[in-house]
Amino acid sequence: TAAFAQTNVTVYGIVDMGYINAKANNAGTSKQSFSGIQSGNQMGSRVGFRGTEDLGNGLKALFTLEYGLNADVGAGSWTGTARQSFLGLTGNFGTAVAGRLQNPGYNFASKYDVLGAAVWSPVGQLSDNAGLSISARDGLGRLDNAVAYISPSFSGLTIIAAHAFGEQVKNNPIRGADTDPQAVWALAAEYTLGDLNVGAVYHKLNDIGGTDSAQAEHDRAEYALGASYDFKVVKLSALYQRASDDNVGNVRSDDDSTKLWQVGVGVPVGAKGMVEVAYGRYKNDRDNGRADLDAKAWGVNYEHSLSPRTVAYVGYGRLNNGSNTAFTNLNTGALTSNGKNAAQFGLGMRHSF
Amino acid sequence: TAAFAQTNVTVYGIVDMGYINAKANNAGTSKQSFSGIQSGNQMGSRVGFRGTEDLGNGLKALFTLEYGLNADVGAGSWTGTARQSFLGLTGNFGTAVAGRLQNPGYNFASKYDVLGAAVWSPVGQLSDNAGLSISARDGLGRLDNAVAYISPSFSGLTIIAAHAFGEQVKNNPIRGADTDPQAVWALAAEYTLGDLNVGAVYHKLNDIGGTDSAQAEHDRAEYALGASYDFKVVKLSALYQRASDDNVGNVRSDDDSTKLWQVGVGVPVGAKGMVEVAYGRYKNDRDNGRADLDAKAWGVNYEHSLSPRTVAYVGYGRLNNGSNTAFTNLNTGALTSNGKNAAQFGLGMRHSF
């Protein structure tokens, strides 16, 4: 009967909504500020459709179609942009999927960030402002037109490999020309032993744009190492990332070298609360006479579980720019300028369904 | 099992579709007309996702994500625009929500309009053409980036308060400048005693645009009073609105004063039918030598319940413009000109799921 017609698909999602007060210092004594309700402060608001079908012999078909929401506004509220959108098979061999995928670095960054990529997370802010692909925020953190394989767990070890085709028409390709325009290759390993998690991820990006106006199309390699240990009375987490941009602007002698790290600690407060604090630094050394970039950030978050599916949160984050960066608060549009600081405070609720 | 996976979210909606024939007289003996299928004639077509979670102690989390549809076309059919999109808490204290909200005046106008804001409703047409915020149609009738509180019923009395933050970055704000750009404040009271309903609503809008080309950014106050009584053999309903636009175009001596009223009557026809008729007038007096605006309208509607969730309807509405208004039929694009009249006939069906 109709009452059982929904067994093939599950509708799910997250609504994360809260009050944000952000301030960004600007040139001279000027500043920009934002005060209001925002969506997606801790996690992106979303609605998704997913399901599986048993194919026999331990094999299953699976799909996910998940779309981002700007849940605080009318026009453009349902963005039409897929966070993930894939079809695949899962079984004893592991899982293989094709479509729009969250890259290995996306899941990685969330896992080793005690602040879970909230807008006030140091690594969230620094990696997103820098346009890195190992990042729990949007930007390069997802792959269109991609395939991925996730291995089963071998005594706690899981391997992930992904490839994004450069979705573009190749015009009259000849031997010797670039055969993988805008392609991405990714490889990750995760290891779990009791309360310990460690992991590593590697991304190779072809023909990307870049993080500042002086960079035109070039290649990039990124990798990251992460670890966390849950001592119960305290949870420790650390993340280290590097990125190398070669031949920036197609100039052979112009490379970038980026380092980013974060350390974080989470402390349970009673049975339902958790305080998390993190500190991170970003450094970008550049050739060819361009000014080096660096910035640092810290953030704090308190979460209180109201129920299995609902969390109340309060958080604060602060960005300190070096003399050549103008990194700014995520999601508010309040702009800073070189060497100036930005901060934001948030108070809200997150509900999963 | 999968069969019970949908308990966290309910998918719901309305499809309202029908044939519309509209005529709008234009300059001289010219006229524009429209004949075809339209969506949203009585109520806007929509799909939504909503759910609640019990948090204990009488408290619940609740969310609604509801999107408008142009259900008669292909491109742009799913508009991506949220009608409502909020997260909140409800309990003995009342209900508090944040996000994109239907303002108190939106629900108010629907409640005291016997035609329920159909496209042929007098108050629906007049308030929408005039760009009022106490209106059951779109325009200013919804609030982005907002918070609201709805009280429990105190012996039939309910209070609603809402605030929309002006979602914009404030640039270098200094003491003395406007500190609430584009903010909206709203307060409403509803009282129910048996078959009697009375209510009042007040909106304060900062820095809005305006209803004619001579108006630039200015402030507005709107209020409305409404009452209905259901005598069973007949239902009476009346609505009175005022709006004051101060310092129109930032000219201190240039104000607008708007009055709008409607009276309506509904008569049951058998067990499943209802005829509704309403008449309304709009008057806008203006300072600074600009021409006053006025218009009047009437409408009639017959609804027949085919089932608990499906209604067939037929309706007709007519707009008579004053010498300085060119109000026209809603939703068809057929344009009138100053002092000319417009009318539309509709026949359709509305289904809720």
Place this chain on the structure above:
Amino acid sequence: TAAFAQTNVTVYGIVDMGYINAKANNAGTSKQSFSGIQSGNQMGSRVGFRGTEDLGNGLKALFTLEYGLNADVGAGSWTGTARQSFLGLTGNFGTAVAGRLQNPGYNFASKYDVLGAAVWSPVGQLSDNAGLSISARDGLGRLDNAVAYISPSFSGLTIIAAHAFGEQVKNNPIRGADTDPQAVWALAAEYTLGDLNVGAVYHKLNDIGGTDSAQAEHDRAEYALGASYDFKVVKLSALYQRASDDNVGNVRSDDDSTKLWQVGVGVPVGAKGMVEVAYGRYKNDRDNGRADLDAKAWGVNYEHSLSPRTVAYVGYGRLNNGSNTAFTNLNTGALTSNGKNAAQFGLGMRHSF
């Protein structure tokens, strides 16, 4: 309870995703190519909402709201474009619906094409490249702002009639002017007797654009005949279409006459497999000194049912252009030029939910 809240609406859809390798020869020795993951290779990926309500006396209300997906990408993944979006009634009298509809020729073309309008189907490629309305691909294959009636089956015979209103404002219409701008009329008959299916469809399109740059607004008549017989060890299917474009570019002596046909055969391979092959030709004869157009295509497809709702497929299709056509592969953007050929290979999976 909430577990039974979903009885009014069913969420359903298709995810079709696979690897595509396409090549299109271009002027001289140049060629364009595409290699990557694509959505909608055999059937368009989609999510829909549908439901019915029993109105008593054998009558039901029914609705469908179905949206297309570009499931392999992020931005624009949920297109917002309705494939179908209608409300209607069904009962002993048949079915009557209004809204955005798949025209009779859309369903017809799928039914008599053994390749089911995959991107490598001859008739799919030829009709879509030619912009015909009797086509299982998008283009003119769907009707905005339309009504349709589908009869009950009279001993195997079903009649379908549809009309699309030209959804535009008519400006000052006078007697003698075109009173149905951009309207479409359609009529179809389907007959089933055991393993035999035969059908005919007729479309009349007013004021359409056209298939080449020399054609401005004009009228068109299209019809098609189709038949299939399932011998169990082999299934045969054939389709013949004609289109007549009158007074092309509003020039009385300039007409087009289009013929398109396809023959196809399907052979079961074991209990779960099926091989399908088809060959088709397109010919367009034109008046007024414009060059005639023609092209031919063939395609092959192997499908393997992994389960009741999941199919794996591999397919190949090739287009051979005549000296004045530059028809090209569907969905990849790789362009050919006059008289050059195009081909694509695909391997993927299709899952229904």
